[in-house]
Amino acid sequence: MKTRILSVAEVRDSFARQGYVCNDQIAMAVYLAAQLRKPVLVEGPPGVGKTELAKASAAFLEAPLIRLQCYEGLDEARALYEWKYGKQLLYTQLLREQFAGKLDGAGGLEEAMSRLGDLGDAFYSETFLEPRPLLQALRADESPVLLIDEVDKADQEFEAFLLELLSDYQISIPELGTVRARHEPLVFLTSNNSRELSDALKRRCLHLYIPYPDASLEQQIIAARVPEAPQALRKQLVDFVQKLRTLDLKKQPAISESIDWARALLLLHVESLEPALVDSTLNLLLKHEEDIRQVRDDLPSLLK
Amino acid sequence: MSEQVIGRFVKVLRGAELPVSPAETLDAVQVTALLGYQNREALKQGLSLVLAKSEHDKLAFDQCFDDFFRFDGMPPAASAAQSEQPSPSLLDRLRDMMPGQQGGAGAGASSALGQQLLADDSAQLSRQMAEAARNVGLDNIRVITQKGLYGRRIIQALGGEALDQEIIALDNSERRKDQRLAAQLRSARNQLREAVREYVADQFVLQAREQGRQLREQMLREANLRTLAEFRDVRQQVEKMARRLARKHGRRQRRARRGQLDGRRTTVMALKHGGVPASLVWRRRRIQKPKLMVICDVSSSVSAAARFLLMFLYAVNDVVPSVRSFAFASRFGEVTSLFNSMRSDQAINEVMDRYAGSGTDYGSMLRDFLDQCEADLDQRTTVIILGDARNNELPAEQHLLGHIGRRCRQVFWLNPESRGRWGSGDSVMPLYQPYCRDALPCSNLAGLERFVDRLLRDLTRG
Incomplete structure (x- = not known):
């Protein structure tokens, strides 16, 4: 990712070269977001280029774009991570004999339990973790642009869940502990205002309103x-x-x-x-x- | 320096009803540090990003920014030591007030303020004025009648007393030169007072808006509904309260009920994993769209309360989309169509024109209501009756209310009179009370808001 942005004009000119023509206000938002390391909440009527802005920024910053489309009922399992249940089951079946061998000669239930315990959290480890967009963004090798599209479509709970990510660029996963971002992503949230977003979310973001252009x-x-x-x-x-x-x-x-x-x-x-x-x-x-x-x-x- | 300017600017924004938090204020300080004050337009854009967080707020922000930085001037970015650049408008004003005295260079005047006035050092003077204003706590000005007080305090802080004494002393002097000087000083003092007055007025507009507004709102909420109709911005106030309630309750039509397992769907999902219930499905319960029926007594004694209840209910329309309203005084009728075809306050006026009257008969009202609507009552329906239950000695027919109560989900009764008066004179309130889920007094906006809040919570919980 490009680390230094010199001025608002640089942002604007680079956007223009990509065919994303914008006014100073929009360029200012990208400039400040990169300087202050703060997420940007983009609101405005549909079709004014809110999603496009994130794409243009990713191209400008030479950073990968990770996109999360929100919808009603979106939960942590789809947004953050999920365990690969199928793979876990398959492994259990295939390794059944291994387990049996491991438990051979265990004197009683207690010992068998402790031997199983020694295996550690074999089934709740990285091998079986399916990272979804948010976790991908936190674990990316270079600082990415994270686009959380149409956040107003997601439920209130999901919005609250995002707060930790937005203010500290970290997320708590019960089985793994707190995951901090390797490189802080530049986050764009877009909203069509289908419902009012919470003040807590707005407080953590720069707020950009894109109206229809003149x-x-x-x-x-x-x-x-x-x-x-x-x-x-x-x-x-x-x-x-x-x-x-x-x-x-x-x-x-x-x-x-x-x-x-x-x-x-x-x-x-x-x-x-x-x-x-x-x-x-x-x-x-x-x-x-x-x-x-x-x-x-x-x-x-x-x-x- | 920068922090102080931003701090005062944030105060102005809050005055204009922008909810700016301390965290956002800190962001704003960072932004100004990054952008500097040189480019006004860039600063405006930058601050707008961190301080105004909705389309509506942005408009208010632009207005405030233009106002604030017009009065205050742009502090120089170069050094903090150079503190408080006076605004050009104030400078001009001070310069105007001392025409043709440039040469004088304070000749003769002995008081500090007098010397400055005659020396035409308007930049210095306006800086001192701003400082004096801060020292006397001009930020705390609340009501318009305090303007004179703060003006006098500022002049005092500038050294006005010494100047007054000097003028008196010069007046008493025999020498003509002294008397001429006294006249000069006197006219300069008048112009200084004028400048201070304008400065205080400007600051009042910026600073006191918020406090004044809060006071006013408090008063509106607690004033009796009957007197309230005479106020100008009541409608905005009601809409604002309603918006807040709608936001609070309007969020969800559906929620998962954790703790109640949907066995069938869990089993279906488990097939995917060889019969192991790896993902659990919880029972969801759809909250049904509630229906409201409101019956308002619009006879002269209680019509004000009806007006505000209807205003409220039609303003929370996002949460309860289906409201049917009925009005009665001497006769009874449905008025829903009026509200569908015009703005709520116009519709209310129309209702009052058509139905207002006296001689309410609650018994026949209940019968008319049942005749018209019995078929439409179901377990999703909430019936709200608003009236003083003063039945002009006619039969109360409370069993009809009992019948309505059994047919619908619940009945609420709102009474504009205080509880103590229920049952006194021709009021039959105690007869109706047992058939209502709750009967509440509502004599002011705060009471109405409490009721609508409770109603919405009840309706959206499903």
């Missing part, structure tokens, strides 16, 4: 992602999308959707936006039937 930034983003699109079309397209976002829609079009749309228009060899064409490609931008119907009605005024 028109000029969105044009830059599309220029970076779809460079083949002509300048005039880009401008028209961004203006149209920005107008859509001011409407009262069930789901507003995100950046990722305007990029998709730009690609589609390019594929159709479109030079400028025509109502008929917009009408037929609207489903790339809007994902709800009622939204499409609403916009279709207003299309002439929106394209003005």
